[in-house]
Amino acid sequence: MNRTRTARSGGPAGANLGVLRSHNTALVLGLLRDAGTEGISRLELAERTGLTPQAVSKITARLREEGFAAEAGRRASTGGKPRTVLRLVPEAGHAVGVHLDRDELRVVLVDLDGTMVGERHGELHLGAGAEAVLGAVCEAVEGLVRESLGETTGGGAGAGGAVAEGGDGGVSGVRDGGLAAGAGLGGVRSLLGVGVALPGPLDHAQGVLHRVTGFPEWDGFPLRDALAERLGVPVVVDKDTNAAALGLAVGGEEGAAGRSFAYLHLGTGLGAGLVFGGSVHRGARTGAGEFGHQVIQLDGPRCECGNRGCVEVLCLGAAARGEAAEAARVLGVAAGNLVGLLDIDVVLLGGRTVAAAPEAYVQGVGEVLDAQALREGASGGPVPVRIAPRGERVVAEGAAQLLLAPLFGRGDV
Amino acid sequence: MNRTRTARSGGPAGANLGVLRSHNTALVLGLLRDAGTEGISRLELAERTGLTPQAVSKITARLREEGFAAEAGRRASTGGKPRTVLRLVPEAGHAVGVHLDRDELRVVLVDLDGTMVGERHGELHLGAGAEAVLGAVCEAVEGLVRESLGETTGGGAGAGGAVAEGGDGGVSGVRDGGLAAGAGLGGVRSLLGVGVALPGPLDHAQGVLHRVTGFPEWDGFPLRDALAERLGVPVVVDKDTNAAALGLAVGGEEGAAGRSFAYLHLGTGLGAGLVFGGSVHRGARTGAGEFGHQVIQLDGPRCECGNRGCVEVLCLGAAARGEAAEAARVLGVAAGNLVGLLDIDVVLLGGRTVAAAPEAYVQGVGEVLDAQALREGASGGPVPVRIAPRGERVVAEGAAQLLLAPLFGRGDV
DNA sequence: CCACTTTGGCAACGCTGTTGCCAAAGTGCA
DNA sequence: TGCACTTTGGCAACAGCGTTGCCAAAGTGG
Structure with a gap:
């Protein structure tokens, strides 16, 4: 039907x-969301979009x-007919975000606005085998959705309507595929799909x-298609740090839209999510x-990756010894390398290790960057x-944005 | 006239x-260029564009x-009417690329295809003062253009016609501004403008x-507008490494289009140009x-930037001592950091230092990256x-692409 | 109460890519 | 040599996008 879609294979x-039409619609929808309840x-809208x-x-x-x-009401008059105020209807669409970590599972349900309307959280061993993990994920997702949205509640408009049409998003499209109608969550009309974020290297596309x-049994596993078939809704998979970065790009305070930043995550390991001009790199x-x-x-000292002198072994090693200041200094040097190389606007810190001593890290990294700028x-x-907002839910909420972001024209998810 | 342009202030x-229309036209034009003489x-075109x-x-x-x-002729028949072959007319447009280095000046004139059709090269001291430098640049540019294109030769279509219209390029637009008609090079119709590349930090926009x-007298100098006024054609200014990267992205061998790479330049200093998905970052x-x-x-050892242990001081120090292998190893470690952080496709090396011992650098850096991948x-x-093609002309030719690239829809120059 | 300002919908329009149709220009077999 | 067939690519009509011209609606201010 739409040739534009078929011809896409890397080329322009x-x-x-x-x-x-969908570009402009997404733009307007994005501005409506950014305007919030106000x-x-x-x-x-005309002024902002051109x-x-x-x-x-x-x-x-x-x-x-x-x-x-x-x-939603109207503004004060400036001498003529007052402007009518429009707002997004958040209940018109929902998305599920799944954060699959090495030892825990977190599932959130958010509305179009990104507001969390439901959550499940529990332990889960990633090494327990595909069947067990997939089962647990599906059970949590289905349970949460049915509990929060009901069996066939429409919520609002039909999801997947005119808005996303013609868009070039990576949404799997399984929903319209060869699946028996009514299977899984296909009946919940306002549900756009499920985003899954997890650590290891993976292929987003x-x-x-x-x-x-640490879990070789997952090597080559087609997680997206397996979940999409079980759940009956579109699924998107991404790295945990990328999901977090996307979530922060979308819901960032003070006009993060269109800006560039790096999200540094210090947990079991040390990773980064990069956002340039509003889209995840x-x-x-x-x-x-x-x-x-x-x-x-x-x-330098040998890292478990086989190399020597990596930030991870230096920084997390210092943190493990309780030397948060030294860990922060080392992290600051690496962050400085990144800032200089990419010319970003902000550095956001997150993860368990940072959460243990947030001030120390913000100050330590900040000092290194200040000296560099000087x-x-x-x-x-x-x-x-700065410390990244949203704490431990940052990845799960970002995962949900993997489905929502394409609707709003932000980023090329 | 076109509201789209006025409303652009960072927002979507x-x-x-x-x-x-201009998007699709630029796309087609780009494919025509990539197809070359064939x-x-x-x-x-329909298949490739969708x-x-x-x-x-x-x-x-x-x-x-x-x-x-x-x-341009026709293909062999496959059982029906043979396909008519189309090609770009390179002479329909030209652009000047200026490489302003610390101690030399290089000016090239290229056609739409990117083929060089004229060149000037000589010594020039950047510290000689704005008036002297601008004068030398203008003299070289005007001389080269008049020599190669003649006084009022049209070459082909009028430049700045329907193609670039509505585009969001950063082209200055001075040409249509408050300038007396016929001043400078305004009369040379096929000339799109002048791109200038130089080292220091600067504001591209x-x-x-x-x-x-090393040349504090240039601090805050509005080079683009000063040159545009003198020459009477649009001028775009960028860092030398960015220009080189753009040139390599456009004219890269084996389908560099849409790919990501880093160009590492080892000259007086050590800089990089980054290209993600075909556009310069x-x-x-x-x-x-x-x-x-x-x-x-x-x-590590103190660098002239005030910091300690920079690649530049380590790598160029080793190179100065004649230890190319050690310099390459150090460079390889830094390149490995970059490759891991950005997940690019290729690393290209260039600059005088590399040119002195190309094999040593390709091998030394390659070994580090191979080990990392393993x-x-x-x-x-x-x-x-790989060694970047085009040698010492890479920056000047890339500078010319600052004007050409917007026509072809590649990159957001 | 009336002049004025500002918002925002209706209708006609220009221009984009799309679709239906068909002439043009080849091949291949009888 | 002729005819059926395939493929290219232009012409004409069309649907749908944002734009323009116009005007009713809904306020303010004297």
Whole structure:
């Protein structure tokens, strides 16, 4: 039907009217979301998008008809007819985010706004075998969805309607595929799909795992398709750090939209999620963000990866010895390398190790970056360092955004 | 006139029919260029872009009418009417690339194809003062253009026609501004503009220099506007490494289009140009690519930047001592950090230091990356290392691409 | 109460890529 | 040599996008 989609194989894509329409619709939807409960007027939308007011009127009329947007009062008059305020209808769509870690499972259900409306959390051993893990995930997801959204509750408009059409997202599309109607969660109309985030190296585009560190039995497992078939809804898979970064890019405070940052995660290992201009940088093979095995001490102590002087062994080693200040200094040097190389706006820190002594890390990393900026006379001052918001839910909520983000035109998920 | 352009201030941009048209036109033009002298048929264009054959026919008809494309024979029949082959008309447009280095000046003139059709090269001291430098640049540019293109030679279609319209490129637009008609090079119709590449930190978007290392008198100098006013054509300014990277992204051998790579330049200093998915990554403040002051030896020898253990001081120090192998090993470690962090496809090496012992560097860096890939069991094997093509002209030719690339829809120059 | 300002919908429009159709230009077999 | 068949690619009509011109609706201010 839509040739634009079929011809996509890495090459550049031509755009037709359908693509144009969904692009602009996604843009408007994104601004509606960013406006939150406060809402935004048609004319403001026109100004921000560069579209004419009339075009915005047509687009918002469609969105209202489909249930994604609604009128919400009006602004004060400035001497003429007051502007009508529009807002997103958060209940018109939902997405599930799954955080699959080495020893625990967290499942959240969020609405279009990104607000969490349900959660499940428990222990789970990743090495327990595919069948057991998949079963646990499916049970948690289905239970949570049915509990929160009911059996066939529509919530609002039909998901997967006009909005995502023609988009180039990586959504699997299994939903429309050869699956018996009514199977799994296919009946829950407002459910857009399930995003899954987990550690190991993997292929985001295909949804296939490579070598989850320490669990060789997952090597080559087609997680996306396996889950999509069981659940009957689209599934997207990504690295945990990428999901977290996406979540932070979307819901970031003070205008993170369109900005660039690095999310450094200190947990069992040390990884990074990179966001440039609002979209997650995954690299050619979803391998970007290998921050922990950056060498910062030539011929330094041996790391378990086989190399010498990696940040991970230096930083986490110091942290394990209780030397948070030294760990922060080492992390700061590596972060400085990254900041200089990529010219980002902010560094966000997260993960268990950081949570144990947040102030020490923010200060320690900040000092190194400040000194660097001072030396270079950087325009705009030093790059700020902050603790990433949302704490332990950052990955799961970001995973849900793997499904939501394409609707809003942010990032090329 | 075009609201799309006025509303752009960092935020997302709505698209109208004009944007759609120029997007598709640029796409087709890009494929025509990539096809080279061999040409490409309408149906192939349709397949590659995802547009319908009829849409391609309309677009190519416009391009032929405007002089940018022409028919060039036909393919062998496969049982029906043979396909007509189309090709780019290189003479329909030209761009000047200026490489302004600390002690020399190189100016090249290239056609739409990127083929060099003229060159000037000489010594120039960057510290000689703005007036002297600008004068020398303008003299070289004007002399080269008039010598190669003549006083008012059209070459082909009018530059700046329907193609770039509605595009969001950073082209200055001074040409249409408040300049007396016929001033400078405004009369040379096929000339799209001048791209200037130089070392120091600078602001690509505004075309303003920051602190060219060692030449404080350039701090804050509005190079783009100053040159645009003198020459009477659009001017774009960028860092030398970015320009080189752009040039390599465009003219790269074996399908560099859409790929990701890092260009490491070892000259007076050590810098990098990054290309992700075919577009140059400049970062928030055109500061990306600060590769040389990456710390790879905690508390190592002091670098002139004030920090300790930077790659630059270690690598170039070893090179100065004649220890190319050690320099390559150090460079390899830093390159490995970069490759792991960004998951790129290729590493390209260039610059005087590398040119002195190319094999040693390719082998030394390659060994480090191979070992890293082996340890990680990287899918797809190790990242290849190669010498960047084009030698000493890489920056100047890339600078010219600052003007050409927007026409072809590659990168967001 | 009326002049004025501002919002935002209706209708006509221009332009995009798309679809249906068919002439043109080949091959291949009788 | 002729005819059936395949493939290319232009012409014309079309659907749908954002745009423009116009005007009713809904406020403020004197």
